[in-house]
Amino acid sequence: MFSESLGGQILVGVTVASIVGIGGWVLGRATAPAEPPSLEITPESVTAQVGLDTEFNATADPDVTTLTWRVAGQPVGRSxxxxxxxxAAQLMCRFLVPGTYSISATATTANDLEVTRHSSVSVVFPDRYYTVFIQNPDRQVRSDAYRVLLRRIDWVRVQQSITPLILLYDPDKGRNVFAADTVFDPEFEGVDVLQGLKLRIPRFAEPARGLVVSALEALGVTVTEIPYAEAILSIERGAVDGGFVTLGDPTIDLLDADLGDMRAE
Incomplete structure (x- = not known):
């Protein structure tokens, strides 16, 4: 009887231990933390030029429901x-300011699991810029002309469809500025200073061409289209009063610059 009792205790003990073991295994499986989704950004690091488009792509698990990009710590559109x-998984950026910045993507699943990955971009100045050069011996006239050009053309939209960066002189700031940073003001006054001028522009693609030509013609400017390489020669010969030329050094003061500071393509 003792042995049977002992056997029963042993049997019960083994059975209870087995049940507890199985329960613990099931509980462990049920409470194990779910893993976040996988995510990769390419390229992991890249050097980009100011004014040129740079592409980033994200590769994530199929169960990812949302993908959010940030540029230099800010949401897309606010940088x-x-x-x-x-x-979706593609980010296209045109950088306006040189420096080193972080590009991040955050992937989130339906059950709110998320992961963030980062890429690094080093933005450098290009080796050339586009600018508008006005040939006039009167410094005040040139200053007034640059002020009108700065305000009456929608340079942000123009820059979006042109690869090289556009620099313009801002008389109110006393320095060169990026065209993409200007504020378009179609009601800006003082436009008579451009009346009767002859300016040459390159053969821009649309919509840049339409934006520039329509704005200049509305200001009384006669516009002709020629290649960049011919613009400087036309200005030197006095055939036109100015136009778009290329600039190698962004630190040159455009108000006091002369044709010797410009260059042909």
Missing amino acids: HVAQCDAV
Whole structure:
């Protein structure tokens, strides 16, 4: 009887231990933390030129429901260093300010699991810029002309469709500025200073061409289109009063610059 009792105790003990073991295994499986989704950004690091488009792509698990991009710590559309457009797993940015910035993507699943990955971009100045040069011996006239050009053309939209960066002189700031940072003001006054001028522009693609030509013609400017390489020669010969030329050094003061500071393509 003792042995049977002992056997029963042993049997019960083994059975209870087995049940507890199985329960613990099931409980462990049920409470194990779910893993976040996988996510990669390419390129992991890249060097980009100011004014040129740079593309980033994200690769994530199929169960990811949302993908959010940030540029230099800011949501897409709010960054002051770049103009970006995010479409699903692709981010396209045109950087406006040199420096080193972080590009991040955050992937989130339906059950709110998320992961963030980062990429680094070093933005440098290009080796050339576009600018508008006005040939006039009167410094005040040139200053007034640059002021009108700065306000009456929608340079932000023009820059979005032109690869090289556009620099313009801002008389109110006393320095060169990026065209993409200007504020378009179609009601800006003092436009008579451009009346009767002859300016030559390159053969821009649309919509840049239409934006520039329509604005200049509305200001009384006669516009002709020629290649960049011929613009400087035309100004030197006095055939036109100015136009778009290329500039190698962004630190040159455009108000006091002469044709010797410009260059042909």
